[in-house]
Amino acid sequence: EPEVTQTPSHQVTQMGQEVILRCVPISNHLYFYWYRQILGQKVEFLVSFYNNEISEKSEIFDDQFSVERPDGSNFTLKIRSTKLEDSAMYFCASRLTSGGATDTQYFGPGTRLTVL
Amino acid sequence: AQSVSQHNHHVILSEAASLELGCNYSYGGTVNLFWYVQYPGQHLQLLLKYFSGDPLVKGIKGFEAEFIKSKFSFNLRKPSVQWSDTAEYFCAVNNGQNFVFGPGTRLSVLP
Numbered sequence: 390e391p392e393v394t395q396t397p398s399h400q401v402t403q404m405g406q407e408v409i410l411r412c413v414p415i416s417n418h419l420y421f422y423w424y425r426q427i428l429g430q431k432v433e434f435l436v437s438f439y440n441n442e443i444s445e446k447s448e449i450f451d452d453q454f455s456v457e458r459p460d461g462s463n464f465t466l467k468i469r470s471t472k473l474e475d476s477a478m479y480f481c482a483s484r485l486t487s488g489g490a491t492d493t494q495y496f497g498p499g500t501r502l503t504v505l
Numbered sequence: 506a507q508s509v510s511q512h513n514h515h516v517i518l519s520e521a522a523s524l525e526l527g528c529n530y531s532y533g534g535t536v537n538l539f540w541y542v543q544y545p546g547q548h549l550q551l552l553l554k555y556f557s558g559d560p561l562v563k564g565i566k567g568f569e570a571e572f573i574k575s576k577f578s579f580n581l582r583k584p585s586v587q588w589s590d591t592a593e594y595f596c597a598v599n600n601g602q603n604f605v606f607g608p609g610t611r612l613s614v615l616p
Contacts, residue, residue, distance in 0.1 A: 422604075432549070432595060432606040480549060494604060496541075498548040 391415045393497035395481050401503045402471055410466045410500045412481030421464045422482040422494060423456065426448070430478065448476065471504045478502075507532045509598050509607035517613045519585055526581040526610050528596030536577040539604070540570055540598040549595070555579065566590070589615045 394413045402408050414421050423435040436446040438456055453469045464483075468475055478501050482494040512527030530536065540552040553564025560572040570581045579596060591614045596607040 424604075424606075429606040432597075434606075445551075493539075493551060493554060494599075496549040499589060 391495075393481055393483055393495050395479075395497040395500050397500060399501045399503070399505065403503055404473055405470050408468050408502065410468075410479050410481075410502070412464045412466070412483075412497055413462050414464055414481065414483030415422055415485075415495055416462070418483035418485050418495075419454075420444075420486070421458070422473065422484070423466045424482065424496075425477040426472075426479040426480065426499075427477040435479075458475075468502075471502075473501040473504050476502055476504045507598060507600060507605050509596055509605050510609045511594075511596055513610045514608070515611045515613070517615065519615050520588055521585050522614075524581070524583040524586045524590075524612070526594055526596075526612070528579045528581065528595075528607055529577050530579070530605075531577065531597060532600055534600060537599040538570075538572060539599065540564065540568070540579075540581050541595045541597060541606075543593040543595065543609075544567040545592065552581070552594075561585045586612070586614050588614045590614050 393415055396411045421438040424432050425435055425502040426432045429485055434447050436450045436456055437444045441458060455467045457465050478499045480499045486495045509530045510579045516517045538555040541549045542552050545547050553562050553567050553570055563569045568583050572578055572579050591612060593609045593611050595609045597604045
């Protein structure tokens with residue numbers, strides 16, 4: 390069964406450094422998402438991406454965040470200048486269509502980001 | 506704003522006990538409803554989903570959930586839990602734009 394993959398599984402960085410989290414969505418999917426889960430808290434929506442542009446973003450997704458689909462397979466989340474509070478598990482998800490019976494997001498295994 | 510609440514933060518059961526995890530959402534329109542499970546150290550996995558039709562939905566690993574529209578609820582049930590069901594369970598709602606997750610319920614099953 391096709392799956393969403395994410396690299397790295399764990400990233401440790403110094404405060405103020407830039408990090409890029411990588412995701413490879415399921416190959417024929419068209420909608421892409423990033424979520425984060427701070428330890429012990431709920432999963433929070435960050436951003437959705439369709440047709441090479443952001444379709445929706447949350448309040449969390451401020452100017453230090455950016456997303457990109459640099460080629461036909463990767464979907465990246467960049468955090469420009471990391472802060473301690475960015476430490477979390479970041480999940481990528483993809484979906485085939487915008488709604489209906491195939492409206493299921495498939496989640497990747499997550500990247501644990503630790504900011505020191 | 507759309508929100509999802511889960512009744513219990515942490516549930517502790519013995520093996521073979523029955524399970525019901527509550528989930529309520531606030532959204533007046535048509536929604537799709539989901540339950541995800543996150544086993545320790547692993548990623549989110551879909552347990553079951555409801556789009557339309559029979560409000561009693563059966564998922565993997567013996568789980569089921571019932572959609573009660575009048576109560577805005579989508580409670581998860583399992584008649585007999587196993588130690589391997591120990592995990593975090595998230596209810597989620599999708600109104601066609603993005604997913605909103607509940608805060609999660611941690612289930613601990615004692616052997």
